[in-house]
Amino acid sequence: MIGIIGIVTIFGMVFGGYLLAGGKMSIILKSLPFEMIMIGGAAVGAFLISNDSAAIKHTIKDIGKVFKGPKWKPQDYTDLLCLLFALIRIARQNPIEVEQHIEDPDSSSLFSKYPKILADQEAVNLICDTMRSASMNYDDPHQVEEVLDKRMDVNLHHALHSSHALQTVADGLPALGIVAAVLGVIKTMGSIDQPPEVLGKLIGGALVGTFLGVFLAYGLVGPFAAKVKTVVEEDSHFYLLIREVLIANLHNHAAAICIEVGRQNTPAHCRPKFSELEEALKAIKQDAA
Structure with a gap:
């Protein structure tokens, strides 16, 4: 919604x-289709x-993020x-049982409770x-953290490609506008024998390209x-939290401490309150019992 409003x-x-300044849309509207064909x-073509x-x-798909916003919600x-x-x-109480979940998460009763997470490969x-x-x-x-850092850096670099591709197009558009304007000037020079009112419209049409x-x-x-x-950068915090x-957990902290570390590393606008998370964890303990 914010994207549309923008x-x-x-x-x-x-x-x-x-x-409001007294401009007329007729010149712009007349030249717009041809200028858009050239510039757009x-x-x-340059993008392809x-x-x-x-x-x-990937880039076409990511354009939807302008309107949808981050994938991961609080x-x-x-x-x-x-x-x-x-x-x-489970891993600490019964290592054999946890293997059933991590080896086949699609069939895991635990992962199935969180379908949105399960859907993210x-x-x-x-x-x-x-x-x-x-x-x-x-x-x-330390070794595992280094491996995870490299893995997430590669994933983030790949995810940011759409942004870089769009920015490259944005950087080239003003120059392409000049190209269209120059072609308009060439067209105008071919009609140099026309009266001023005709030349004015031709020059105005050429400037539409620059605009x-x-x-x-x-x-x-x-x-x-x-x-x-x-x-993309905001969604990357979801994976950083996993890390x-x-x-x-590898430092052998208590499970509750591991989760508190994650909670405090959650972005502020998505961070659950301590009391709310505590209630959710109590429910998990009760279900396990």
Whole structure:
């Protein structure tokens, strides 16, 4: 919703101000289709040249994040802490039983309680791979933390590709607008023998290209790139929380302490209150009993 409001505000303020200042939309509307073909088409072509098919699909999909916002909501962080708490307790009480959950999470009665987490392959793999490694005596906290850091850095770098691709397009749009404007000037020079009122319209139409390139770059595509980056970075905190809790577990802290470490590393606007989380953990203990 905020993304839609932002777009409406941009168009309303730019074109509303132009009309209030006495500007006429007729010249812009007449030139807009042709300028959009040149500028938009060239931008799309450059985007296709500079990215492979997987990156193109990824970028198109990530544009939706501008309107949807972060994937992980406050309740999801609480669910994650509860899931990790249950897994850690089982791993310490019955290592054989926990293997049933981490080897086949799709069939796990524990993971199935949190379908949104189960549907995220990276979150599930991160949890299961780390706990499986610990069961195989690869449990040095510092080594495991280093491995997890590298893994998450690679994942974040990949997830940010959409933002970089959009920003590259935004950086090129003003120059493409100049290209369209120059072509408009060339067209105008071919009609130099026409009266001033005709030349004025031709020059105005040529300048629409410069306007459109700058407007698209700084009014739409650039902000889209920034928003995608913000959402991706915020969602990455979900996976960082998994790392913090599981590393605390390898340090042999009490299960409740491991979860508290995770709670305190949760982003402030998504962090559950201590009392609320405590109640949720008590419910897990009661179910286990």
